[in-house]
Amino acid sequence: xxxxxxxxxxxxxxxxxxxxxxxxxxxxxxxxxxxxxxxxxxxxxxxxxxxxxxxxxxxxxxxxxxxxxxxxxxxxxxxxxxxxxxxxxxxxxxxxxxxxxxxxxxxxxxxxxxxxxxxxxxxxxxxxxxxxxx
Amino acid sequence: xxxxxxxxxxxxxxxxxxxxxxxxxxxxxxxxxxxxxxxxxxxxxxxxxxxxxxxxxxxxxxxxxxxxxxxxxxxxxxxxxxxxxxxxxxxxxxxxxxxxxxxxxxxxxxxxxxxxxxxxxxxxxxxxxxxxxxxxxxxxxxxxxxxxxxxxxxxxxxxxxxxxxxxxxxxxxxxxxxxxxxxxxxxxxxxxxxxxxxxxxxxxxxxxxxxxxxxxxxxxxxxxxxxxxxxxxxxxxxxxxxxxxxxxxxxxxxxxxxxxxxxxxxxxxxxxxxxxxxxxxx
Numbered sequence: 328x329x330x331x332x333x334x335x336x337x338x339x340x341x342x343x344x345x346x347x348x349x350x351x352x353x354x355x356x357x358x359x360x361x362x363x364x365x366x367x368x369x370x371x372x373x374x375x376x377x378x379x380x381x382x383x384x385x386x387x388x389x390x391x392x393x394x395x396x397x398x399x400x401x402x403x404x405x406x407x408x409x410x411x412x413x414x415x416x417x418x419x420x421x422x423x424x425x426x427x428x429x430x431x432x433x434x435x436x437x438x439x440x441x442x443x444x445x446x447x448x449x450x451x452x453x454x455x456x457x458x459x460x461x
Numbered sequence: 462x463x464x465x466x467x468x469x470x471x472x473x474x475x476x477x478x479x480x481x482x483x484x485x486x487x488x489x490x491x492x493x494x495x496x497x498x499x500x501x502x503x504x505x506x507x508x509x510x511x512x513x514x515x516x517x518x519x520x521x522x523x524x525x526x527x528x529x530x531x532x533x534x535x536x537x538x539x540x541x542x543x544x545x546x547x548x549x550x551x552x553x554x555x556x557x558x559x560x561x562x563x564x565x566x567x568x569x570x571x572x573x574x575x576x577x578x579x580x581x582x583x584x585x586x587x588x589x590x591x592x593x594x595x596x597x598x599x600x601x602x603x604x605x606x607x608x609x610x611x612x613x614x615x616x617x618x619x620x621x622x623x624x625x626x627x628x629x630x631x632x633x634x635x636x637x638x639x640x641x642x643x644x645x646x647x648x649x650x651x652x653x654x655x656x657x658x659x660x661x662x663x664x665x666x667x668x669x670x671x672x673x674x675x676x677x678x679x680x681x682x683x684x685x686x687x688x689x690x691x692x693x694x695x696x697x698x699x700x701x702x703x704x705x706x707x708x709x710x711x712x713x714x715x716x717x718x719x720x721x722x723x724x725x726x727x728x729x730x731x732x733x734x735x736x737x738x739x740x741x742x743x
Binding site for chain 1: 498499500501502503504506539601603604605609611612613651653654655656657658659670674
């Protein structure tokens with residue numbers, strides 16, 4: 328191989344640069360997003376009723392699917408009432424139902440979405456609840 | 462490389478097993494759907510086979526009457542005011558007779574009808590051309606006849622605007638949440654219970670589906686009943702006993718551009734009885 332020295336050194340430098348973000352972050356743990364569930368609206372609820380539409384585990388993994396199903400049902404079929412697996416009924420509305428309790432978009436929605444670097448476009452149209460902190 | 466029959470069959474069998482097994486595993490992993498949850502209409506929801514509206518123009522006397530209906534609609538639905546007729550957004554709007562009913566005007570018609578403003582809105586056609594042209598099915602006809610627009614799906618191609626013969630659709634050329642030249646918000650007062658739209662989508666009247674779902678009449682109808690009962694009447698065109706059907710069967714009504722064949726669901730009573738008196742000819 329001609330110029331093997333230059334090529335190998337070049338390759339090593341290239342690999343070092345490309346992998347820099349990885350070894351630079353080894354051992355450092357980013358703080359997990361801690362969601363705040365203590366909005367005034369939630370605290371007003373009696374202890375037993377402080378439950379989301381579905382279980383915490385389901386909501387964590389499947390809220391986007393749930394919201395998508397809600398949207399299709401409301402917009403397409405005009406069915407606006409959701410009966411949960413615990414037989415409770417909810418008005419299917421992100422803006423009027425979800426955010427009624429989770430009135431802290433910045434500490435609830437945004438925190439996780441920013442951490443995961445996802446940018447859902449819900450709030451381009453839907454009006455977020457007014458928050459004091461900015 | 463050659464392969465004999467036995468090897469080929471073995472390979473095919475293994476591949477098929479892997480495929481079927483893989484799908485099963487994938488489904489298992491994907492399976493976080495809920496059981497026993499369901500979607501239903503609300504208990505107070507108003508239902509119909511085909512929603513329709515009768516606009517009785519004799520009940521609209523002053524410009525204030527029109528404005529109240531328009532304001533009620535536009536403030537409920539966060540309709541922005543771009544204050545430029547070119548990119549105006551309108552769900553319900555006034556128009557002169559010759560523009561509302563082109564081809565129906567004549568040089569000798571009475572001055573009042575000629576000059577009067579007619580309240581126009583989406584006709585929620587039975588055979589809607591906007592639905593036919595929409596490439597993403599963002600606009601569609603519901604089971605109750607309402608031509609609905611799914612803002613989540615609209616890609617802003619504006620085919621529907623070109624297809625609509627009634628000019629009932631408006632495009633958001635600008636961000637409706639922005640501010641005008643004077644720094645005033647384009648939506649004067651946001652209704653926190655209804656979404657806004659975003660730049661690049663088409664919007665129009667929805668016959669207030671969100672209000673029908675909770676047992677309320679459309680906003681314009683509700684307001685019109687405050688100043689004159691029967692200015693705007695809303696009901697089921699399919700029900701012979703409904704108020705709209707009674708009016709349509711008793712009075713002479715016209716629809717906009719009915720010759721096109723889109724079968725509009727908005728009917729106009731022009732002039733009422735005042736003009737029907739023909740002076741006796743001797």
